[in-house]
Amino acid sequence: xxxxLSLVTLGVADLERAVGFYASLGWAPGNDWRAQGVAFFxxxxxxxxxxxxxxxxxxxxxxxxxxxxxxxxxHNVRSPAxxxxxxxxxxxxxxxxxxxxxxxxxxxYSGLFIDPDGHPWxxxxxPRWEIAEDGSITI
Amino acid sequence: xxxxLSLVTLGVADLERAVGFYASLGWAPGNDWRAQGVAFFxxxxxxxxxxxxxxxxxxxxxxxxxxxxxxxxxHNVRSPAxxxxxxxxxxxxxxxxxxxxxxxxxxxYSGLFIDPDGHPWxxxxxPRWEIAEDGSITI
Numbered sequence: 708x709x710x711x712l713s714l715v716t717l718g719v720a721d722l723e724r725a726v727g728f729y730a731s732l733g734w735a736p737g738n739d740w741r742a743q744g745v746a747f748f749x750x751x752x753x754x755x756x757x758x759x760x761x762x763x764x765x766x767x768x769x770x771x772x773x774x775x776x777x778x779x780x781x782h783n784v785r786s787p788a789x790x791x792x793x794x795x796x797x798x799x800x801x802x803x804x805x806x807x808x809x810x811x812x813x814x815x816y817s818g819l820f821i822d823p824d825g826h827p828w829x830x831x832x833x834p835r836w837e838i839a840e841d842g843s844i845t846i
Numbered sequence: 847x848x849x850x851l852s853l854v855t856l857g858v859a860d861l862e863r864a865v866g867f868y869a870s871l872g873w874a875p876g877n878d879w880r881a882q883g884v885a886f887f888x889x890x891x892x893x894x895x896x897x898x899x900x901x902x903x904x905x906x907x908x909x910x911x912x913x914x915x916x917x918x919x920x921h922n923v924r925s926p927a928x929x930x931x932x933x934x935x936x937x938x939x940x941x942x943x944x945x946x947x948x949x950x951x952x953x954x955y956s957g958l959f960i961d962p963d964g965h966p967w968x969x970x971x972x973p974r975w976e977i978a979e980d981g982s983i984t985i
Binding site for chain 1: 847848849850851855857858871876886887888891892894899902905906909912915916918921922932935936945960965966968969981982983984985
C-alpha cells in the first residue's frame with residue numbers, strides 16, 4: 708500500500724448546509740454535487756468529500772454512535788497571524804472555536820475550529836514544517 | 847482558507863501497535879515517534895499522524911463517545927486487481943475487511959478495511975479520477 712491518502716470523506720447531516728459552510732471559507736466543489744448527492748473538493752493532490760453521514764456509515768460498514776470518532780484534520784499556514792485570520796474566517800462562516808490561537812507545547816502556534824457537523828480542524832503554524840507555494844507540506 | 851488539508855491525525859489506543867500496523871503495510875514514520883509520542887507519515891503533499899486518542903480528543907476540545915465519528919479515508923489505486931491486493935495486504939497486517947472488493951454503484955471497484963483502531967479505509971479504483979505517477983489524484 709503506497710504511503711498516501713487519496714480522499715477524506717466527512718459525514719454531514721445536511722449536505723446543502725455543509726457545502727455552504729465550506730463555500731463560505733472560499734472552497735468550491737469540483738463536481739455537480741447537487742445531482743450526485745456528494746461534494747468533492749480538490750485539495751492539492753488529494754480530495755475532501757462531504758456526504759450524508761448515514762450513507763457514509765453504511766458504506767463504511769460501521770456503527771455510528773454519534774459524535775467525534777478519533778479523527779482530527781489540520782490546516783497548516785505560514786504564520787501565527789494567518790492562524791488567527793483563518794479562525795476568524797471560520798467563526799464568521801458558522802464554526803465553533805474550540806481553542807483560540809495560542810502558542811503550543813510543540814513550539815508552534817495553533818487554534819482549532821469545529822465545523823457545523825462536529826468535525827474539528829486544527830489551524831496551525833509549525834515553524835519546522837515547510838509549506839510550498841502550492842500549499843503542500845514537508846514534514 | 848486555502849482549499850487544502852495538511853494533516854489527518856488518527857487517534858489510537860496503542861501507538862506501538864498502530865505504527866506496527868502501518869509499517870506492515872510498508873509505511874515509514876518520518877519522525878522519532880517513540881521519543882515524541884506521535885508518529886508522522888509523509889503522504890504526498892500532506893501528512894498522516896498517529897497519536898493517542900485521549901490526547902487527540904483533549905487537544906481537539908471534543909468529547910469522545912468511542913467508536914466511529916463520521917470520517918472515512920480512501921486510498922485510490924490504478925486497477926481493480928490492485929484494490930484486491932491492498933485489501934489482502936491489510937488483512938494480513940491485522941485489519942478487518944469490512945467489504946471485499948466489488949463493483950460499486952458509482953461505476954468503480956472498491957472494498958474497505960478497518961484498521962486496528964477502528965478507522966475505515968476504502969480502497970478504490972475510480973476510472974474517472976486520474977492518478978499521477980506520484981500517487982496524487984485529480985478529480
